Structures are given as C-alpha cells and as structure tokens.
Amino acid sequence: MGHDAHRHERDKGLRAKLHWLFQIRQFWQSDVNREVLEMAAPTAGEHAVDIGAGMGPATVLAARRGARVTAVDPSRFMRTILSIRRPFQRARSRITVADGVAESLPVADGSVDVLWTVNAIHHWVDLEAAFDELARVLAPGGRIVLMDEDFTHPDHSLHASHHDHEAETTIVDVDVIAASLTGLGLAATGERTVAAGVPVKLIRATKPT
Ligand SMILES: C[S@@+](CC[C@H](N)C(=O)[O-])C[C@H]1O[C@@H](n2cnc3c(N)ncnc32)[C@H](O)[C@@H]1O
Numbered sequence: 001m002g003h004d005a006h007r008h009e010r011d012k013g014l015r016a017k018l019h020w021l022f023q024i025r026q027f028w029q030s031d032v033n034r035e036v037l038e039m040a041a042p043t044a045g046e047h048a049v050d051i052g053a054g055m056g057p058a059t060v061l062a063a064r065r066g067a068r069v070t071a072v073d074p075s076r077f078m079r080t081i082l083s084i085r086r087p088f089q090r091a092r093s094r095i096t097v098a099d100g101v102a103e104s105l106p107v108a109d110g111s112v113d114v115l116w117t118v119n120a121i122h123h124w125v126d127l128e129a130a131f132d133e134l135a136r137v138l139a140p141g142g143r144i145v146l147m148d149e150d151f152t153h154p155d156h157s158l159h160a161s162h163h164d165h166e167a168e169t170t171i172v173d174v175d176v177i178a179a180s181l182t183g184l185g186l187a188a189t190g191e192r193t194v195a196a197g198v199p200v201k202l203i204r205a206t207k208p209t
Pocket of ligand 1: 030033051052053054055056057072073074075078100101102103117118119120123124125
C-alpha cells in the first residue's frame with residue numbers, strides 16, 4: 001500500500017496545507033512538543049524517532065540534546081519544510097528526514113531507544129499495524145510517548161471548532177491504545193491529562209529489557 005493510501009482525505013490538498021501554514025508558529029515551536037520531549041528525555045547518542053514529525057519542533061529539540069533523530073513523515077510538503085529547516089540547526093548532522101508512516105517505519109528492528117508522536121495519532125489509519133511497528137523498532141528498555149491534543153475536552157481553546165475532528169479522522173482512545181501496547185508485551189499506560197496547559201491524550205510505554 002502506498003503512503004498516499006494511508007492519509008485521510010482531509011490531509012490532502014491545498015486547503016489542508018494552508019490550514020497548517022496558518023498555524024505555522026505552533027508547528028515550528030510548540031510548548032506541547034517541548035513537554036513531550038521532557039517526557040521522552042532523549043539523551044546524547046540515543047536513536048530517537050519522531051513519527052509524524054511535521055515541521056520538526058520536537059526533532060530539533062531532541063537533536064540539540066545530542067540524540068540522533070529520524071524524523072518520519074509521509075507528507076512531502078512537511079519533509080521539504082523540515083529539510084529546509086535542518087541546515088540552520090547546529091545539530092543538523094544528527095537529523096535524518098525520512099519518508100514513512102507509523103504503519104511502516106523506515107527503521108531497523110530493535111534500533112530505537114525512544115520514539116514519540118505529537119498530534120499525529122489521529123492521522124494513523126491502521127492503529128494495529130502502527131503498534132506492531134512501534135514494538136518492532138523499539139530496543140529493549142526503549143520508551144514511547146504518544147500525545148494528541150484533546151480537542152474533545154471543553155477546556156481546549158479550539159474545542160468549539162475542533163471538538164468533532166475525530167469524526168473525520170481516527171479516534172484516539174487512550175485506554176484502547178494502552179491495552180493494545182500491553183498486548184504486544186510493553187508496559188503501557190494511557191490517560192487524559194494536561195500538558196503545557198493544554199488538555200491532551202497521553203500514552204506512555206516501555207519495552208522490557
Ligand atoms: C498535526 S501534524 C503534527 C506535526 C508535528 N508532530 C507537530 O507536533 O507539529 C500531523 C503530522 O502527521 C503526519 N501524518 C499523517 N499521516 C501519518 C501516518 N500515517 N503516520 C505518521 N505520520 C502521519 C502528517 O503528514 C503531519 O505532518
């Protein structure tokens with residue numbers, strides 16, 4: 001299956017790209033991404049994977065911390081922007097921009113110390129395939145942080161306009177996701193909480209050593 005087939009209809013076309021550009025500040029630098037990085041805590045020399053990296057707000061932070069980051073995204077538009085951003089980073093040699101989807105990650109078995117995804121799970125079309133991939137690529141002792149802003153929460157500033165976005169995308173149920181990851185042998189928890197002042201859905205997991 002080609003990567004295009006993995007994308008939801010609403011991701012395609014100029015309208016969606018313009019929508020992203022209107023939020024450009026949030027995508028270049030985002031407090032939620034900062035918070036995820038604090039949780040994932042990539043360290044120097046570790047191999048990190050940013051799934052659905054977009055313009056790379058988490059990727060550049062992780063590379064600054066000394067991790068080798070594979071930034072995976074199926075969107076040529078996003079990969080182009082991150083590839084333009086990359087040369088301006090002092091840590092650019094530690095950043096690799098790769099075409100891929102959560103359901104088919106372009107990294108070797110057991111090669112990843114830490115991976116995360118921010119505001120991308122609702123785009124994943126085949127959650128079970130994606131979870132198999134997370135379990136496959138993670139090294140023993142490896143860590144996972146999956147976070148999606150919770151627009152269904154009335155306290156989210158975009159609740160009024162975005163509360164039903166999962167009607168058009170994949171439903172993110174933290175308990176179901178944590179149970180799926182547990183079923184794959186990971187130690188996983190899911191919760192609805194607040195990160196950087198924003199209601200979020202958060203799943204964290206580790207692979208036993
Ligand atoms: C809302 S953006 C978030 C980007 C970035 N993580 C951030 O927080 O700024 C969602 C990203 O997920 C990517 N995406 C779409 N389908 C995907 C899939 N199946 N697997 C991984 N990423 C996907 C999109 O191309 C887009 O860049």
